[in-house]
Amino acid sequence: MPRIGEDLQRYLRTEMMPTVWCPGCGHGNIARAIAAALEHLAYDPERVVLVGGIGCSGRTPFYFRTNALHTTHGRALAFATGLKLARPDLKVVVVTGDGDALAIGGNHFIHAARRNLDVAVVLYNNSIYGMTGGQQAPTTPVGARSTTSLSGAIEPAFDAVELAMAAGASYVARTTTFDVQEMPLLIADAIEHPGFALVEVLTQCPTYYGRLNRLGEAPEMLLWERDQTEPAQAPITREEMAAGRPIGVFRREVRPEFTRSYAALCERLGAGADG
Amino acid sequence: MRLVMGNEAVALGALAAGCDFYAGYPITPASEILEGMAHLLPPRGGVFLQMEDELGALAAVVGAAWGGARAMTATAGPGFSLMQEHIGYAAITQTPCVVVDVQRGGPSTGLPTLPSQGDAMQARWGTHGDRPAIVLTAASVREAYDATIRAFALAEQYRQPVVLLLDAVVAHMREPVDLPPPPPPSRQRPRPSAEPPFGEHPFTPFGSGRAVVVTGLSHDDEGLPRTGSARASERMLRATEARMAADPALGGLTSYRLDGARLAVLSYGVTARVARAAIDALRGAGQAVGGLELTVLWPFPEQGVVDLAGQVDAILVPELNLGQMVLPVRAAVAGRCRVESLGRADGTLFQPDDLVAAVRAMPHDSPVGREARHA
Ligand SMILES: Cc1ncc(C[n+]2csc(CCOP(=O)(O)OP(=O)(O)O)c2C)c(N)n1
Ligand code: SF4
Numbered sequence A: 001m002p003r004i005g006e007d008l009q010r011y012l013r014t015e016m017m018p019t020v021w022c023p024g025c026g027h028g029n030i031a032r033a034i035a036a037a038l039e040h041l042a043y044d045p046e047r048v049v050l051v052g053g054i055g056c057s058g059r060t061p062f063y064f065r066t067n068a069l070h071t072t073h074g075r076a077l078a079f080a081t082g083l084k085l086a087r088p089d090l091k092v093v094v095v096t097g098d099g100d101a102l103a104i105g106g107n108h109f110i111h112a113a114r115r116n117l118d119v120a121v122v123l124y125n126n127s128i129y130g131m132t133g134g135q136q137a138p139t140t141p142v143g144a145r146s147t148t149s150l151s152g153a154i155e156p157a158f159d160a161v162e163l164a165m166a167a168g169a170s171y172v173a174r175t176t177t178f179d180v181q182e183m184p185l186l187i188a189d190a191i192e193h194p195g196f197a198l199v200e201v202l203t204q205c206p207t208y209y210g211r212l213n214r215l216g217e218a219p220e221m222l223l224w225e226r227d228q229t230e231p232a233q234a235p236i237t238r239e240e241m242a243a244g245r246p247i248g249v250f251r252r253e254v255r256p257e258f259t260r261s262y263a264a265l266c267e268r269l270g271a272g273a274d275g
Numbered sequence B: 001m002r003l004v005m006g007n008e009a010v011a012l013g014a015l016a017a018g019c020d021f022y023a024g025y026p027i028t029p030a031s032e033i034l035e036g037m038a039h040l041l042p043p044r045g046g047v048f049l050q051m052e053d054e055l056g057a058l059a060a061v062v063g064a065a066w067g068g069a070r071a072m073t074a075t076a077g078p079g080f081s082l083m084q085e086h087i088g089y090a091a092i093t094q095t096p097c098v099v100v101d102v103q104r105g106g107p108s109t110g111l112p113t114l115p116s117q118g119d120a121m122q123a124r125w126g127t128h129g130d131r132p133a134i135v136l137t138a139a140s141v142r143e144a145y146d147a148t149i150r151a152f153a154l155a156e157q158y159r160q161p162v163v164l165l166l167d168a169v170v171a172h173m174r175e176p177v178d179l180p181p182p183p184p185p186s187r188q189r190p191r192p193s194a195e196p197p198f199g200e201h202p203f204t205p206f207g208s209g210r211a212v213v214v215t216g217l218s219h220d221d222e223g224l225p226r227t228g229s230a231r232a233s234e235r236m237l238r239a240t241e242a243r244m245a246a247d248p249a250l251g252g253l254t255s256y257r258l259d260g261a262r263l264a265v266l267s268y269g270v271t272a273r274v275a276r277a278a279i280d281a282l283r284g285a286g287q288a289v290g291g292l293e294l295t296v297l298w299p300f301p302e303q304g305v306v307d308l309a310g311q312v313d314a315i316l317v318p319e320l321n322l323g324q325m326v327l328p329v330r331a332a333v334a335g336r337c338r339v340e341s342l343g344r345a346d347g348t349l350f351q352p353d354d355l356v357a358a359v360r361a362m363p364h365d366s367p368v369g370r371e372a373r374h375a
Helices: A027-041 A057-063 A076-086 A098-104 A106-115 A160-167 A182-192 A206-212 A218-227 A238-243 A258-268 B006-016 B031-040 B054-066 B077-092 B120-125 B141-158 B168-172 B229-245 B270-284 B302-311 B326-333 B352-361 B367-374
Strands: A048-052 A067-070 A091-097 A120-125 A171-176 A197-202 A246-252 B002-005 B021-024 B047-050 B071-075 B097-105 B111-115 B134-137 B161-167 B174-177 B213-215 B253-256 B263-268 B289-294 B296-298 B314-319 B338-343
Touching: A027 A057, A027 A091, A027 A120, A027 A182, A048 A057, A048 A076, A057 A067, A057 A091, A057 B213, A067 A076, A076 A091, A076 A098, A076 A106, A076 A258, A076 B021, A076 B047, A076 B054, A091 A098, A098 A106, A098 A120, A098 A160, A106 A160, A106 B054, A120 A182, A160 A171, A160 A197, A160 A246, A171 A182, A171 A218, A182 A197, A182 A246, A206 A218, A238 A246, B002 B006, B002 B141, B006 B031, B006 B071, B006 B097, B006 B141, B006 B161, B006 B168, B021 B031, B021 B054, B031 B047, B047 B054, B054 B071, B054 B077, B054 B097, B071 B077, B077 B097, B077 B120, B077 B161, B077 B229, B097 B141, B097 B168, B111 B168, B120 B134, B120 B161, B120 B296, B134 B141, B141 B161, B141 B168, B141 B174, B141 B229, B161 B168, B253 B270, B263 B270, B263 B302, B263 B352, B270 B289, B270 B314, B270 B352, B289 B302, B302 B326, B314 B326, B314 B352, B326 B338, B338 B352
Parallel strands: A048 A067, A048 A091, A067 B213, A091 A120, A120 A197, A171 A197, B021 B047, B021 B071, B071 B097, B097 B161, B134 B161, B263 B289, B263 B314, B314 B338
Antiparallel strands: A171 A246, B002 B174, B097 B111, B134 B296, B253 B289
């Protein structure tokens, strides 16, 4: 396999840098992995649309030379649904935060997964709302501190992987920003997958999550990510999921994909070949 | 000639305008547009999508527009409120699309099956921030068809979301109309463009030969949020509004028996039909009454109303709300004559007799009006 990440200039809009992200933020690592995945797949940047929600994570598309659709908070997947149905020939990659995808956008997340829409979703999970200053997210673990749970969160957290699997996603994976080798490979895998493909990336927000929970700076947080996850062989079993926080590929299935089913419906109803 | 329902006319008008993408969510009294498009679009190779909510519906429409589709959605009051965030998004991203709001009684679930004109202001000011709004309305099945076609043309001309306001009565009534069969589907593919993708430049969806950046953040003509882009977005909004204001083709007023009138009824949508009946009755009784009907609510056709104020002593503004369009009417009239608001929000239409009585009750040689006119 060729080495990933040798020529990212083709995909990165370097004139928009430096990024808005804080020093040590994991979002930059993920953006780099997405660029590396696109380079690995050798996509024409003009045939790719990066669709972002609102949040620190949602800023990612600005740093790419692909098409960019920076949308509204939580709705990236709804925009992506319309776009992908109108233009199945374009590659659509959605970048979203844990609050963006699982709180305000939870409904679009489960329905895009249910439809098995052909998009790759990279979910930047930093367990907190970064952009608005460190409030509790639906992924904040019980006991963790945020500016709206200074005594420790009491609500159970969502597990994005379980949610996506239950909703019908046909490709589901999880990785961390510590796993710099695996991350671009999983993202490339997800982009190539013909259906709804989720890659949840556990990432560090040293500014809020790290500081509020005394986890140190970025290097310490990367080690903390490593320590709370366990690489596992695909497919990961329910027992492994229950036992800890495995990373790797949880599901890779080929199931009827929405845009293809839609095209088949049109054909069945008599739409012309050029329709 | 055949009997066509207002909502069906909207669906057929959309096809006539080349609409090839519809996303929506069921809601009374707009559901027949959704069902009509579900039936009409797939055999033509167009996209029909039932989304999980109205926020998602307009999001999908905007996404599809950036994919090069002629896209629309339709809803009613509660769903229209949910769409407001994305109407603003479409405005700042200069995305052509059409939003039909079949008004029903509100607020909240209100009177789901009964007509209203309660969204006239929401259609103009519902989203946060400022935007150059185009809002059309229609009083008959034929007008609903024509206004839908016009909404697509204006959306493309101005690169803005265009709202068509109907009401439960116009949407659900059937009238005999002669509509041409829908044209065969035509898929326009984006053409290469070297111009910047925003500002006063033509709309260039994804796939036009180079990557485009679209954002709801204030941005420059390249689409990028950079230093100075707040000014660039403000400039775009102002320029679009100025072009609308200077466009005589936008029009928006139809007069009815206004010659020699000393009193006028200014109305729109379904209420305009009632006003005509009332005017006929009053004219029959020898009173010099005429009507002015709004077909474009926004941008408000101010000059025509100013002119009317120069002709008559008093203007009655009946509407199925507690007094919304009467506000820009009063602002335009600016004391030149008397303006009376007649509102109702109980889900019932005015009867011609209601308007006849209201006109008769208006002091038609009001000294207030005269003074102001000669001032
Ligand atoms: C409708 C709406 N509600 C709230 C906000 C404010 N807001 C912006 S970003 C954000 C949270 C982002 O958190 P997350 O999705 O976890 O992304 P991160 O910033 O951590 O990457 C919120 C609540 C908004 N922009 N729009
Ligand atoms: S606030 Fe947190 S998530 Fe946002 S850029 Fe800073 S470190 Fe990253």
